[in-house]
Amino acid sequence: xxxxxxxxAARIATADFRQSLSRSLKATASRLASALLVLLVGSLVVFLxxxxxxxxxxxxxxxxQASPEAIAAxxxxxxxxxxxxxxYLSWLGGVLTGDxxxxxxxxARQPVSALLFAKLPATLFLGFYALFLAVAxxxxxxxxxxxxxxxxxxxxxxxxxxxxxxxxxxxLSYVLIYFFGLGLGWFxxxxxxxPGESLVDALYVxxxxxxxxxxxxxxxxxxxxxxxxxxxxxRPYVTAARAFGLKSGFIFLHYTFRNALVPYLTxxxxxxxxxxxxxxxxxxxxxxxxxxxxxxxxSFQRDYPVLLACTIVFLAIVLLVNTVTDSICTxxxxxxxx
Amino acid sequence: MNDAFRxxxxxxxxxxxxxxxxxxxxxxxxxxxxxTASLRAAITGYGVVNTLDPAKASLIPEFYVIWxxxxxxxxxxxxxxxxxxxxxxxxxLEGGSIEFKLRAGVTFHDGSPxxxxxxxxxxxxxxxPATASPNASKVAAVDHVEVIDDLTVVVRTKTPFxxxxxxxxxxxxxxQILPRKAFEAMGAEAFARKPVGTGxxxxxxxxxxxxxxxxxxxxxxxxxxxxxxxEIPLIAEEASGVTAxxxxxxDLTSTVPTADxxxxxxxxxxxxxxxxxxxxxxxxINLTKPPFNDVHFRRAVSMAFQREAMVQTVLFGEGEPLRxxxxxxxxxxxxxxxxxxxxxxxxxxxxxxxxxxxxxxxxPVEVLTWGGGWWKRFAEIFVAQVNQxxxxxxxxxxxxxxxxxxxxxxxxFTAGVWGWLGMIDPDEYMGDIVHSxxxxxxxxxxNAEVDGLLERARAELDPATRARLYNQAxxxxxxxVPIIPCFCSNIHNLLRKNIKGFVQKPYSNFGDQFAHxxxx
Numbered sequence: 001x002x003x004x005x006x007x008x009a010a011r012i013a014t015a016d017f018r019q020s021l022s023r024s025l026k027a028t029a030s031r032l033a034s035a036l037l038v039l040l041v042g043s044l045v046v047f048l049x050x051x052x053x054x055x056x057x058x059x060x061x062x063x064x065q066a067s068p069e070a071i072a073a074x075x076x077x078x079x080x081x082x083x084x085x086x087x088y089l090s091w092l093g094g095v096l097t098g099d100x101x102x103x104x105x106x107x108a109r110q111p112v113s114a115l116l117f118a119k120l121p122a123t124l125f126l127g128f129y130a131l132f133l134a135v136a137x138x139x140x141x142x143x144x145x146x147x148x149x150x151x152x153x154x155x156x157x158x159x160x161x162x163x164x165x166x167x168x169x170x171x172l173s174y175v176l177i178y179f180f181g182l183g184l185g186w187f188x189x190x191x192x193x194x195p196g197e198s199l200v201d202a203l204y205v206x207x208x209x210x211x212x213x214x215x216x217x218x219x220x221x222x223x224x225x226x227x228x229x230x231x232x233x234x235r236p237y238v239t240a241a242r243a244f245g246l247k248s249g250f251i252f253l254h255y256t257f258r259n260a261l262v263p264y265l266t267x268x269x270x271x272x273x274x275x276x277x278x279x280x281x282x283x284x285x286x287x288x289x290x291x292x293x294x295x296x297x298x299s300f301q302r303d304y305p306v307l308l309a310c311t312i313v314f315l316a317i318v319l320l321v322n323t324v325t326d327s328i329c330t331x332x333x334x335x336x337x338x
Numbered sequence: 339m340n341d342a343f344r345x346x347x348x349x350x351x352x353x354x355x356x357x358x359x360x361x362x363x364x365x366x367x368x369x370x371x372x373x374t375a376s377l378r379a380a381i382t383g384y385g386v387v388n389t390l391d392p393a394k395a396s397l398i399p400e401f402y403v404i405w406x407x408x409x410x411x412x413x414x415x416x417x418x419x420x421x422x423x424x425x426x427x428x429x430x431l432e433g434g435s436i437e438f439k440l441r442a443g444v445t446f447h448d449g450s451p452x453x454x455x456x457x458x459x460x461x462x463x464x465x466x467p468a469t470a471s472p473n474a475s476k477v478a479a480v481d482h483v484e485v486i487d488d489l490t491v492v493v494r495t496k497t498p499f500x501x502x503x504x505x506x507x508x509x510x511x512x513x514q515i516l517p518r519k520a521f522e523a524m525g526a527e528a529f530a531r532k533p534v535g536t537g538x539x540x541x542x543x544x545x546x547x548x549x550x551x552x553x554x555x556x557x558x559x560x561x562x563x564x565x566x567x568x569e570i571p572l573i574a575e576e577a578s579g580v581t582a583x584x585x586x587x588x589d590l591t592s593t594v595p596t597a598d599x600x601x602x603x604x605x606x607x608x609x610x611x612x613x614x615x616x617x618x619x620x621x622x623i624n625l626t627k628p629p630f631n632d633v634h635f636r637r638a639v640s641m642a643f644q645r646e647a648m649v650q651t652v653l654f655g656e657g658e659p660l661r662x663x664x665x666x667x668x669x670x671x672x673x674x675x676x677x678x679x680x681x682x683x684x685x686x687x688x689x690x691x692x693x694x695x696x697x698x699x700x701x702p703v704e705v706l707t708w709g710g711g712w713w714k715r716f717a718e719i720f721v722a723q724v725n726q727x728x729x730x731x732x733x734x735x736x737x738x739x740x741x742x743x744x745x746x747x748x749x750x751f752t753a754g755v756w757g758w759l760g761m762i763d764p765d766e767y768m769g770d771i772v773h774s775x776x777x778x779x780x781x782x783x784x785n786a787e788v789d790g791l792l793e794r795a796r797a798e799l800d801p802a803t804r805a806r807l808y809n810q811a812x813x814x815x816x817x818x819v820p821i822i823p824c825f826c827s828n829i830h831n832l833l834r835k836n837i838k839g840f841v842q843k844p845y846s847n848f849g850d851q852f853a854h855x856x857x858x
Binding site for chain 2: 053054055056059060061062063066067069070073074105109110115118119174177178181182185188189190191284285286287289293294296297300301302
């Protein structure tokens with residue numbers, strides 16, 4: 001290769017790089033902008049919904065014995081007598097400066113940010129624990145089912161999956177409690193230990209709630225994994241690799257599994273939002289002091305600062321997860337970056 | 339964030355199975371550890387406590403805790419007799435005012451002594467419109483509180499007010515006594531979060547939405563409690579409360595889902611406390627809107643369903659049908675025989691419907707209810723029976739309690755299930771609900787004669803005469819069906835067998851018992 005040619009190639013490469021850099025910067029910026037838009041619209045929708053719902057935080061705090069004067073005083077004190085737009089904008093203004101406001105109901109106006117900081121760790125722990133269980137279970141069941149396709153193992157694994165998908169999480173929670181908690185006495189039936197206190201205890205006490213959340217997801221994941229594994233197994237390059245005499249374990253890891261990972265991870269990314277739904281229900285049943293319980297209480301009490309803050313946190317988690325899944329898939333499949 | 343509601347390792351030692359499982363985690367030797375010295379008393383069916391300031395408290399879970407932190411001037415003893423608490427004695431003066439001699443040597447949790455001035459402060463604060471207390475009605479008849487000396491105080495009433503003694507007890511009243519100095523130094527908001535009372539326990543920590551922890555007040559005037567710390571988790575799901583107790587994560591619950599009661603009664607590991615409670619469950623109807631603005635229609639509906647069947651299906655037998663305004667516990671005020679207009683009589687119901695200006699299905703009626711438990715079943719069973727007997731087109735509308743409540747208060751409803759727990763005075767069952775100025779008169783019933791009788795009853799200090807007045811008022815009002823009384827339900831507590839000393843009172847008590855309980 002002559003010098004000019006090298007030079008030219010380098011220039012093209014640099015230009016290419018610049019282009020791709022600016023493209024990815026643009027992509028990041030637009031992604032960030034759309035994320036902010038989602039947060040804004042999401043919070044507005046939730047705000048309008050809770051305001052449109054009949055009910056009043058004053059009634060939660062003052063009770064049925066409250067006089068109209070007491071209710072009016074409560075509204076004035078908390079700015080609930082202002083027009084809706086003002087209430088929303090002043091809340092938004094606070095959020096932009098990092099102030100989520102004070103709860104209208106719980107514990108005499110505690111700051112919402114303090115509540116969130118106190119509750120978020122439990123939810124994150126439970127969520128990650130459930131995700132880990134779902135992935136572990138699905139790797140096992142999905143791989144087993146695909147490799148033993150059509151045999152008894154496959155039928156058993158598939159049946160477990162169908163069972164998992166069909167079970168509502170609240171029902172499954174009580175079934176787990178009755179069977180493993182009360183019947184066999186293996187696990188506690190209620191409560192929570194934070195991993196900071198003792199990781200072993202946290203994993204032990206958190207097992208049933210995490211499993212209740214994980215089960216429906218594990219089922220979806222393993223069905224997906226089974227399907228894509230079976231599909232990739234019949235691809236020509238796998239047949240070719242086999243014809244070359246490569247070991248089947250090697251083929252599985254490097255050809256089948258790696259190519260199956262992209263659709264598998266995409267499904268995981270899409271399903272993670274259901275963890276958050278599961279968390280709300282399961283936290284309440286098992287008494288896990290997390291954001292899910294806070295959110296339920298916030299909406300029952302019409303405590304919009306609490307509810308909105310929880311919504312923001314959940315939305316942010318979903319957006320973050322989507323971004324992370326996308327990047328992982330891009331890493332695994334270079335074609336995607338084009 | 340405190341750790342009060344985290345499970346402690348010892349709590350994990352549920353049964354043999356749990357111990358076996360734990361040994362796998364290296365906790366084997368700890369399995370031999372003796373019982374916990376701390377009581378785990380769960381408030382079940384409620385997820386929130388918003389305040390611990392008695393003047394601001396309105397939810398029953400708030401009072402469950404307040405009862406252990408504060409005292410009233412008076413209290414109910416185990417037989418539901420009113421006896422002195424912070425007072426040493428009391429005497430009713432001419433005109434219905436009451437003079438209290440206070441116990442000497444009582445101190446608040448901060449060490450300051452209880453004086454007559456604290457009583458004046460606590461009660462007059464309830465009266466002050468600036469406090470905007472939801473419990474102001476309890477002292478509405480009080481004119482002012484007069485300090486005679488450090489330990490003598492007179493509660494002066496404008497007119498004789500029969501419920502006053504009841505309203506000054508340490509029950510669901512808000513008239514608990516707090517220290518003026520500490521309150522003024524802390525401010526209302528801080529006090530609501532870190533209350534200072536005279537009670538057998540003081541607040542140790544409060545983990546919002548999870549629970550609270552209280553510890554013994556060693557200087558308590560009634561003697562230091564045996565149980566030194568009480569953890570009070572808030573378990574929003576009643577069913578979770580039951581499984582938590584069966585799994586030995588808690589020792590006591592404040593409620594039990596009625597459907598579980600028969601099965602739990604056969605379980606030898608637990609004790610079920612149950613008795614008929616101070617409550618009334620009824621169908622609240624809007625008398626300003628069709629079809630319930632027609633008395634014949636109201637009578638028809640009231641006679642078109644079986645209250646006994648309702649008790650069986652809604653409460654699984656855990657209650658009694660109610661055919662008047664007063665629960666059976668109110669003694670002479672309660673009319674045991676009931677009234678014909680509240681009895682099941684399909685023929686009479688159809689006759690009344692024929693007299694009504696409305697046809698059976700002319701106005702569809704939505705019966706408001708909430709949740710997924712017995713309140714919802716209550717509405718469903720009512721609607722199904724009435725539709726079957728009268729051919730009406732009633733339907734059930736399920737929402738949450740806050741919405742149902744807000745709509746009733748605004749008058750934005752046609753019918754809804756309703757009821758209260760923990761009210762003790764007859765005035766709260768009739769004066770509040772059917773007097774034209776009653777604050778719970780959501781249906782807007784108005785009858786001058788009934789009003790007159792209720793006002794006389796409220797001012798009548800002789801219990802027997804007072805009961806007769808209520809009997810008359812009830813007989814008069816019930817014919818016009820201002821509400822449709824249905825039943826009175828049992829109250830329940832669930833305890834582990836090793837917990838002793840809990841005495842259940844029919845207004846659904848809780849925190850007031852910790853001081854004389856023990857763990858064996």
